[in-house]
Amino acid sequence: MAPVAVVVGPPGAGKTTIGTTVAGLLGVEFADTDHLIEAKAGKPIPEIFFDDGEDTFRALERATISEALGSFAGVLALGGGAILHEGTRDLLREHTVVFLSVGLSDAVKRVGLGAGRPLLTINPRATLKYLMDERRPLYASVATHTIATDARTPDDIAAELVTLLKQGS
Numbered sequence: 119m120a121p122v123a124v125v126v127g128p129p130g131a132g133k134t135t136i137g138t139t140v141a142g143l144l145g146v147e148f149a150d151t152d153h154l155i156e157a158k159a160g161k162p163i164p165e166i167f168f169d170d171g172e173d174t175f176r177a178l179e180r181a182t183i184s185e186a187l188g189s190f191a192g193v194l195a196l197g198g199g200a201i202l203h204e205g206t207r208d209l210l211r212e213h214t215v216v217f218l219s220v221g222l223s224d225a226v227k228r229v230g231l232g233a234g235r236p237l238l239t240i241n242p243r244a245t246l247k248y249l250m251d252e253r254r255p256l257y258a259s260v261a262t263h264t265i266a267t268d269a270r271t272p273d274d275i276a277a278e279l280v281t282l283l284k285q286g287s
């Protein structure tokens with residue numbers, strides 16, 4: 119068993135929004151690894167970062183993704199930084215992985231002040247630019263499909279993704 123699609127991209131790319139819509143259109147379940155991790159840890163992500171540190175969070179994230187890749191058949195959205203972990207990138211080989219790309223100005227509008235995002239609490243715009251520049255090649259390296267999302271509605275993006283999945287290309 120494997121997800122019909124794994125959705126990756128930076129904070130604000132629309133992974134949760136598009137993933138939920140696509141799952142609805144396909145009649146399958148949607149899951150977000152951030153929520154699975156919070157359930158497993160019994161506390162919110164900012165608390166995991168604060169109490170245990172980012173390395174512990176990334177290890178927990180990798181274990182959660184590994185489990186979901188083998189047991190979940192719906193649309194799976196990953197956390198924005200999941201691809202930073204080499205072990206997680208390795209897990210994604212052989213899966214259908216969709217990179218939702220977004221430029222800095224649309225991402226900033228969508229993320230707002232970064233509330234609830236532990237890595238974006240200070241100067242969200244500059245931090246987001248840094249994160250996106252660092253991560254873009256990593257998202258691209260795991261992606262089987264890339265969809266540009268700037269200035270497009272979630273419904274339009276979701277429809278393109280469903281078409282890509284149905285084509286199996």
Ligand SMILES: Nc1ncnc2c1ncn2[C@@H]1O[C@H](COP(=O)(O)OP(=O)(O)OP(=O)(O)O)[C@@H](O)[C@H]1O
Nearest residue numbers: 128129130131132133134135198228267270271272
């Ligand atoms: N294509 C879009 N156009 C305009 N707004 C969008 C678009 N996609 C998502 N949004 C809005 O941007 C915000 C962030 O979207 P969403 O939570 O889906 O992103 P995400 O990639 O899951 O982020 P995170 O990595 O923080 O989980 C939401 O308020 C959502 O409604």
Ligand SMILES: O=C(O)C1=C[C@@H](O)[C@@H](O)[C@H](O)C1
Nearest residue numbers: 152163197198199235236237
């Ligand atoms: O971009 C990131 O590194 C993160 C994104 C969120 O989805 C969460 O996984 C967490 O806040 C870390």
Ligand SMILES: [Mg+2]
Nearest residue numbers: 133134150195
């Ligand atoms: Mg999300």
